[in-house]
Amino acid sequence: xxxxxxxxxxxxxxxxxxxxxxxxxxxxxxxxxxxxxxxxxxxxxxxxxxxxxxxxxxxxxxxxxxxxxxxxxxxxxxxxxxxxxxxxxxxxx
Amino acid sequence: xxxxxxxxxxxxxxxxxxxxxxxxxxxxxxxxxxxxxxxxxxxxxxxxxxxxxxxxxxxxxxxxxxxxxxxxxxxxxxxxxxxxxxxxxxxxxxxxxxxxxxxxxxxxxxxxxxxxxxxxxxxxxxxxxxxxxxxxxxxxxxxxxxxxxxxxxxxxxxxxxxxxxxxxxxxxxxxxxxxxxxxxx
Numbered sequence: 001x002x003x004x005x006x007x008x009x010x011x012x013x014x015x016x017x018x019x020x021x022x023x024x025x026x027x028x029x030x031x032x033x034x035x036x037x038x039x040x041x042x043x044x045x046x047x048x049x050x051x052x053x054x055x056x057x058x059x060x061x062x063x064x065x066x067x068x069x070x071x072x073x074x075x076x077x078x079x080x081x082x083x084x085x086x087x088x089x090x091x092x093x
Numbered sequence: 094x095x096x097x098x099x100x101x102x103x104x105x106x107x108x109x110x111x112x113x114x115x116x117x118x119x120x121x122x123x124x125x126x127x128x129x130x131x132x133x134x135x136x137x138x139x140x141x142x143x144x145x146x147x148x149x150x151x152x153x154x155x156x157x158x159x160x161x162x163x164x165x166x167x168x169x170x171x172x173x174x175x176x177x178x179x180x181x182x183x184x185x186x187x188x189x190x191x192x193x194x195x196x197x198x199x200x201x202x203x204x205x206x207x208x209x210x211x212x213x214x215x216x217x218x219x220x221x222x223x224x225x226x227x228x229x230x231x232x233x234x235x236x237x238x239x240x241x242x243x244x245x246x247x248x249x250x251x252x253x254x255x256x257x258x259x260x261x262x263x264x265x266x267x268x269x270x271x272x273x274x275x276x277x278x
Binding site: 012 | 148149161162163164166222227234235236237242
């Protein structure tokens with residue numbers, strides 16, 4: 001399986017380690033209302049879609065950047081990859 | 094006082110060198126190394142007059158060279174400066190950047206071919222999952238070789254450098270020598 005790294009091109013998936021759902025990037029505000037319930041959901045609850053899924057991959061044996069990879073969990077087709085920091089910055093502006 | 098004897102990463106008093114057909118593998122013990130990273134929003138410096146390279150690339154200058162290791166991160170190499178305080182020199186050349194000494198963390202292994210690019214590319218095909226066709230001169234990347242993380246630098250058509258963590262020097266040498274030896278048979 002090859003992952004289309006946004007900076008380095010197609011790279012062997014073995015160079016990467018998988019973390020999980022990209023929603024992990026959206027950590028709830030610990031001072032917000034109902035923070036405890038929000039954190040409970042954040043830590044324990046995940047969607048488990050059969051189909052398109054956005055997930056975090058770490059290029060551990062590469063340039064050590066975090067990627068948000070869009071993958072079809074049914075076909076294992078990789079639909080795209082972005083730098084996680086660009087995703088995060090894009091969400092902030 | 095104990096008399097300490099300096100040894101190379103492979104444990105000998107002189108650098109190891111072995112030839113297998115057209116390929117020669119050489120341990121290069123005297124390269125000064127330092128990593129350079131930018132702080133958030135910092136402008137890119139030009140240490141030793143080098144234009145720090147784009148992702149996946151390397152540049153060679155008169156006194157030092159550099160290759161990209163990650164977003165806003167580079168490794169600076171100072172040939173012949175293995176015994177100097179190379180990180181301090183890099184720090185002077187790149188004020189305000191995050192500079193970390195790496196000389197003692199890595200060993201540089203140089204692979205040269207006296208029969209052009211073909212034997213070198215055949216060796217790469219056996220060892221790493223990087224396309225030798227697109228990995229031309231001036232390319233540099235970090236990848237896995239026999240489960241070891243290595244930096245690969247294509248310095249020329251017939252010259253490849255491998256930077257591996259120093260404590261894995263013997264394992265990396267074993268991987269390179271076994272594969273090159275098998276190829277020469």
